[in-house]
Amino acid sequence: MSTTTAPVRFFQFGDPQIGMGLDGAEGDTRRLAIAVEHANTRALGPETVLLLCGDLVHWASAGSQPCPPAELDGVVTGISQFKGTVLRLPGNHDIFSPASRALYLSTHNLAESYYAHTVPGVTFVVLDATTLIKEPKQYEEVERKHGEGQWAWIETVLGEARKRGDEVVVAGHYPVYIFDEDEEDCYWTFAAGPRRRFMSLMRAHSVRHYFCGHMHRTFAATTRKGDFTVWVVGGTSTVTDEKTNSYGYRVFDLIRGDAAFPPLSDATTHPMSQHTLLRTSYVRLDLPSDAVPPSCEEWSHLWPKLPARPEGVVTELVGV
Numbered sequence: 001m002s003t004t005t006a007p008v009r010f011f012q013f014g015d016p017q018i019g020m021g022l023d024g025a026e027g028d029t030r031r032l033a034i035a036v037e038h039a040n041t042r043a044l045g046p047e048t049v050l051l052l053c054g055d056l057v058h059w060a061s062a063g064s065q066p067c068p069p070a071e072l073d074g075v076v077t078g079i080s081q082f083k084g085t086v087l088r089l090p091g092n093h094d095i096f097s098p099a100s101r102a103l104y105l106s107t108h109n110l111a112e113s114y115y116a117h118t119v120p121g122v123t124f125v126v127l128d129a130t131t132l133i134k135e136p137k138q139y140e141e142v143e144r145k146h147g148e149g150q151w152a153w154i155e156t157v158l159g160e161a162r163k164r165g166d167e168v169v170v171a172g173h174y175p176v177y178i179f180d181e182d183e184e185d186c187y188w189t190f191a192a193g194p195r196r197r198f199m200s201l202m203r204a205h206s207v208r209h210y211f212c213g214h215m216h217r218t219f220a221a222t223t224r225k226g227d228f229t230v231w232v233v234g235g236t237s238t239v240t241d242e243k244t245n246s247y248g249y250r251v252f253d254l255i256r257g258d259a260a261f262p263p264l265s266d267a268t269t270h271p272m273s274q275h276t277l278l279r280t281s282y283v284r285l286d287l288p289s290d291a292v293p294p295s296c297e298e299w300s301h302l303w304p305k306l307p308a309r310p311e312g313v314v315t316e317l318v319g320v
């Protein structure tokens with residue numbers, strides 16, 4: 001006999017990075033608020049989650065000056081109208097030292113920069129990947145200890161979630177990889193050692209999906225083995241695929257059993273676990289013309305290079 005369970009819906013937002021867009025903090029804040037307003041029309045209730053995938057502020061001075069208040073305020077203002085629960089996680093522009101972590105925690109009223117959030121049947125695992133992506137010896141002691149504590153915590157929280165029979169949604173700021181797990185190291189992703197460690201942990205707990213930002217472009221990359229997908233969204237401050245995916249967000253439904261659900265247009269469906277499907281579509285925002293920032297095309301070639309594409313991968317990146 002089939003069962004019917006309501007879907008669990010969540011949104012994936014890329015980097016708000018208030019202060020990065022060429023129309024300043026005000027423009028970035030406005031686009032974030034427009035995206036939130038749009039997502040609200042699809043929210044299913046207060047349990048609907050919005051994953052805010054890091055680099056909440058730009059903080060161009062990287063700590064040599066205080067973070068501009070307009071950037072910190074812009075994030076808080078931009079997400080304030082969301083009707084569900086916002087799960088924010090830090091990126092490299094938010095946390096790059098113990099002092100910046102303290103500012104992040106106080107700004108967002110968090111006890112720790114990584115945490116779990118549960119709704120019936122699903123555990124969201126929210127990471128502070130700033131202390132996960134490098135080889136341990138590359139970190140100062142405080143950050144290395146933070147990372148080791150977090151690795152142990154991930155293992156515990158995944159084990160507990162599975163014992164409850166929950167699906168797990170794991171999110172961090174950085175892609176684990178861009179094309180496939182055996183690609184060369186690059187600026188954008190987990191380094192080789194932590195990447196292997198992370199993938200092995202995910203596989204041990206049958207996690208098949210990971211949600212992130214950092215790339216300022218929108219794509220999804222499935223391993224050649226076909227057992228793991230990295231979902232990346234470009235964000236609302238600056239995107240290098242501005243002519244194609246442009247500014248937008250993703251919506252996901254976790255569909256358990258034969259759930260009845262409000263349909264998503266242009267959706268694709270992916271296996272989540274034995275009993276659950278992940279259905280998703282990308283929402284490209286139709287922004288008012290005065291909310292579209294000046295093109296970043298002229299300077300996007302200055303961005304760090306992508307790794308070489310290994311043989312046999314199918315991921316296509318546009319705007320590169």
Ligand SMILES: [Zn+2]
Pocket residue numbers: 055091092093173213214215
């Ligand atoms: Zn980043």
